Amino acid sequence: MSSTPESKSKGKGRPGQAKDGSAGRPAPAPAQVSTPDGFKSGFACFVGRPNAGKSTLTNALVGQKIVITSSKPQTTRHAVRGIVHRPDAQLILVDTPGLHKPRTLLGQRLNDLVKSTWAEVDVIGICLPASDKIGPGDRFLVAEAAKVAKTPKVALATKADLVEPERMIEHLTEIQELGEASGIEWAAIIPVSATSGFQVDLVTDELIQLLPDGFPLYPDGDITDEPEETLVAELIREAALEGVRDELPHSIAVTIDEMGLREDRPEDKPLLDIYANIFLERDSQKGIVIGHKGARLREVGAEARRQIEALLGTPVYLDLHVKIAKNWQTDAKHLRKLGF
Numbered sequence: 001m002s003s004t005p006e007s008k009s010k011g012k013g014r015p016g017q018a019k020d021g022s023a024g025r026p027a028p029a030p031a032q033v034s035t036p037d038g039f040k041s042g043f044a045c046f047v048g049r050p051n052a053g054k055s056t057l058t059n060a061l062v063g064q065k066i067v068i069t070s071s072k073p074q075t076t077r078h079a080v081r082g083i084v085h086r087p088d089a090q091l092i093l094v095d096t097p098g099l100h101k102p103r104t105l106l107g108q109r110l111n112d113l114v115k116s117t118w119a120e121v122d123v124i125g126i127c128l129p130a131s132d133k134i135g136p137g138d139r140f141l142v143a144e145a146a147k148v149a150k151t152p153k154v155a156l157a158t159k160a161d162l163v164e165p166e167r168m169i170e171h172l173t174e175i176q177e178l179g180e181a182s183g184i185e186w187a188a189i190i191p192v193s194a195t196s197g198f199q200v201d202l203v204t205d206e207l208i209q210l211l212p213d214g215f216p217l218y219p220d221g222d223i224t225d226e227p228e229e230t231l232v233a234e235l236i237r238e239a240a241l242e243g244v245r246d247e248l249p250h251s252i253a254v255t256i257d258e259m260g261l262r263e264d265r266p267e268d269k270p271l272l273d274i275y276a277n278i279f280l281e282r283d284s285q286k287g288i289v290i291g292h293k294g295a296r297l298r299e300v301g302a303e304a305r306r307q308i309e310a311l312l313g314t315p316v317y318l319d320l321h322v323k324i325a326k327n328w329q330t331d332a333k334h335l336r337k338l339g340f
Contacts, residue, residue, distance in 0.1 A: 045117050252278060
């Protein structure tokens with residue numbers, strides 16, 4: 001990821017990304033890199049139901065925040081790729097939306113994205129949070145993943161920091177039984193906590209061990225191939241998600257109208273102008289996001305600006321507008337305009 005914003009609002013794109021937004025395969029890194037014998041490279045995806053800890057785990061393995069996180073379900077809406085560099089390997093992680101029972105066209109498209117992604121990767125990491133009992137959603141997901149028969153699967157007992165050892169033992173037994181019932185022989189079952197760092201390195205080691213021999217697919221130092229505008233839009237959405245209730249989180253979408261360095265600024269005092277829209281589905285939702293005399297929207301802008309500046313290393317002027325795209329989650333035309 002570049003640390004210098006594009007001068008105009010043009011996404012850099014994802015090398016070789018599939019049209020449906022799934023994992024795809026990038027072109028080899030342009031630099032000629034000599035790799036040691038046994039060097040491994042490839043793709044692993046994290047899948048699970050909503051709020052299973054996939055995005056937090058992705059950020060922990062990459063070592064930097066590239067995916068937004070929230071306590072609200074179904075926060076992730078597209079496949080985000082993070083890159084882990086090691087002297088002996090390059091691991092490309094694909095974080096996916098939570099697999100769920102869809103109630104909208106958007107939900108169906110997100111589920112399709114999950115399935116198209118796990119069909120393309122080298123390893124599937126299935127996140128099963130230790131803080132919750134194995135439920136119908138988990139059983140459905142594992143049964144679906146089992147259909148990708150030749151791809152190795154690692155079970156990840158996420159959120160290990162939230163449970164006592166006795167509960168973890170019970171959970172690991174449930175995971176083993178779930179694999180047997182679905183016809184999956186787990187390559188590994190690993191308790192992990194992305195927030196405390198417990199066994200994060202072990203997860204990386206296990207995923208890399210299951211990758212094929214290869215060469216680097218991305219230049220050294222890249223941590224994602226997400227366009228900067230996509231990252232910025234997601235950080236704004238993350239800020240807007242906090243403090244809202246009921247189904248409103250699902251109704252929020254963010255687009256970037258324009259993003260570029262302001263002209264006629266000294267090189268040592270750059271300013272990045274960002275003009276963004278927060279889309280909602282109904283007029284009645286505007287008051288919640290804007291707040292009394294605009295107080296809530298100012299809070300969203302301040303938090304988003306702080307996160308964007310930390311990500312890009314550039315001072316930011318952020319201009320937010322709240323707009324309505326009526327029932328956009330079920331409208332194919334609106335979904336296309338909003339990037340789904």
